[in-house]
Amino acid sequence: MTGAHATLRGFGWRPLGRRDEVVSDLDLTFAPGQIVLLAGGSGAGKSTVLRALAGLLGDAVPGQRSGTVEIDAPTGLLLQNPADSLVAATIGREVAFGPENLALDRDEIWRRVHEGLDRVGLRYDVDRSTSALSGGELQRLALAGVLAVRPGLLLLDEPTSMLDDESAARVRHCVLDAARGTGATTVIVEHRIGPWLPHCDRVVVLEHGTVIADTTPAVFVSEHRDRMLDAGVWMPDAPDPEPVPVDRARVAPAAPGPELRADALRVDLTTRSLQGRSTHRALDGATTTLRAGRLSALVGPSGAGKSTLLAAFAGLLQPTAGGVLGAAPAFARRRSADLAAAVGFVPQNPEHGFLRTTVRDEVACTATRLGRTVEVDELLTLLRLDHLAGANPYQLSGGEQRRLAVLAALAHRPGVVLLDEPTVGQDRHTWAAVVGWMQAARDAGATVGVATHDVALMHRSDGVIQLKSGQAVG
Numbered sequence: 001m002t003g004a005h006a007t008l009r010g011f012g013w014r015p016l017g018r019r020d021e022v023v024s025d026l027d028l029t030f031a032p033g034q035i036v037l038l039a040g041g042s043g044a045g046k047s048t049v050l051r052a053l054a055g056l057l058g059d060a061v062p063g064q065r066s067g068t069v070e071i072d073a074p075t076g077l078l079l080q081n082p083a084d085s086l087v088a089a090t091i092g093r094e095v096a097f098g099p100e101n102l103a104l105d106r107d108e109i110w111r112r113v114h115e116g117l118d119r120v121g122l123r124y125d126v127d128r129s130t131s132a133l134s135g136g137e138l139q140r141l142a143l144a145g146v147l148a149v150r151p152g153l154l155l156l157d158e159p160t161s162m163l164d165d166e167s168a169a170r171v172r173h174c175v176l177d178a179a180r181g182t183g184a185t186t187v188i189v190e191h192r193i194g195p196w197l198p199h200c201d202r203v204v205v206l207e208h209g210t211v212i213a214d215t216t217p218a219v220f221v222s223e224h225r226d227r228m229l230d231a232g233v234w235m236p237d238a239p240d241p242e243p244v245p246v247d248r249a250r251v252a253p254a255a256p257g258p259e260l261r262a263d264a265l266r267v268d269l270t271t272r273s274l275q276g277r278s279t280h281r282a283l284d285g286a287t288t289t290l291r292a293g294r295l296s297a298l299v300g301p302s303g304a305g306k307s308t309l310l311a312a313f314a315g316l317l318q319p320t321a322g323g324v325l326g327a328a329p330a331f332a333r334r335r336s337a338d339l340a341a342a343v344g345f346v347p348q349n350p351e352h353g354f355l356r357t358t359v360r361d362e363v364a365c366t367a368t369r370l371g372r373t374v375e376v377d378e379l380l381t382l383l384r385l386d387h388l389a390g391a392n393p394y395q396l397s398g399g400e401q402r403r404l405a406v407l408a409a410l411a412h413r414p415g416v417v418l419l420d421e422p423t424v425g426q427d428r429h430t431w432a433a434v435v436g437w438m439q440a441a442r443d444a445g446a447t448v449g450v451a452t453h454d455v456a457l458m459h460r461s462d463g464v465i466q467l468k469s470g471q472a473v474g
Helices: 046-053 091-101 106-119 135-148 165-182 217-223 225-230 306-313 336-342 359-370 376-382 398-410 428-443 455-460
Strands: 006-015 023-030 035-040 063-071 075-078 153-157 185-189 202-207 210-215 260-273 276-290 295-299 321-325 343-346 416-420 447-451 463-468
Touching (some): 006 046, 023 046, 023 063, 046 185, 091 106, 106 135, 135 153, 135 165, 202 217, 210 217, 260 306, 276 321, 276 447, 306 416, 336 359, 428 455
Parallel strands (some): 075 153, 295 463, 343 416
Antiparallel strands (some): 260 276, 260 321
């Protein structure tokens, strides 16, 4: 395998329904075998560049394209949301999909399947259902599928953003080993760039779709620090930003948050596929408490049960045994409107909750249905989404979608705030805004629970709930 030569010439992209281009007149070349870190603030155009190189824009993704894209080798793309690329019901078939389309023989296909799963640390049987995986596990599965086709151009959109530190280190090693071993030209988009810098040949930084830095990692760190911090880039060794102050009136709960207690909570999740029905235990006797006026961080490795516990607290999953105490009536027994009034929930995949066709209407949706007033324009400005008020939520970047989901779930000021990985895809500025909102809700008396791998957010929490193998262990 030899690395691809890839070039963007005068490239521009305006998503369908958007007035302005995300990227304009961009000239960028990637040399064969280079490992390039593509950085920049949320919404800077990083994911757009990856999709352009993968040939998705204008076909799979509607919009207006200008300029040219030239690539001389097969391409593999890991999407920011790995669930978007799922095509199979089991993890073995998922990884086999690419090699099958290369018309490889059966033995070679399954050799690559097992090799790919082992590289990313997924130790499950190949018949395990893809719907039984956590978000972080899906990220590793998607990477295994990309590596199995051995592309000449490897494009990775935040490959470690939803992983714990140990899994992230394993995935970085896997990516770098594959890139160096095959000679693939590799373009990596990440917000937390520090761990990648020592291993990259080049750093390219975008701001508003324009290149503002293109240099070596050493020069980038020594000469561009202040400019990058202003642009929201997470520079290594820089202190975490201070959360943005948020007016209490914007977040004060309509009713005080209750203390929620998971009591010996067991949740068995059943999935169905062409291979039949399977059940796995996501929570196994978890006992822990979310207290009012506190920000509690649910932490642990991918697949530990964080998202399941958060959904159970929200009343969105029926326990197999045990229960969630503290809300009367129990959230799981409430009608939709009553549940929405009390609980603001942001799922790990934010677009799963979108209901409207513009950002402005999405923010106002729940509050309007509940008869509560909300200053939409002020909130959009707070979370740096004001320039996207008329855009379709599905045309936003991953980080922008996540901030929109936070606003849509919390604008009506619920007493319980439950957020799954709310800081993924955020730059320094937008991270500070999201964390500022959560802290303000806590200070106003809300019960706040957050599932996260974000160490900076853990440091800002009032308590950490450690999960392992479906149990709360600390």
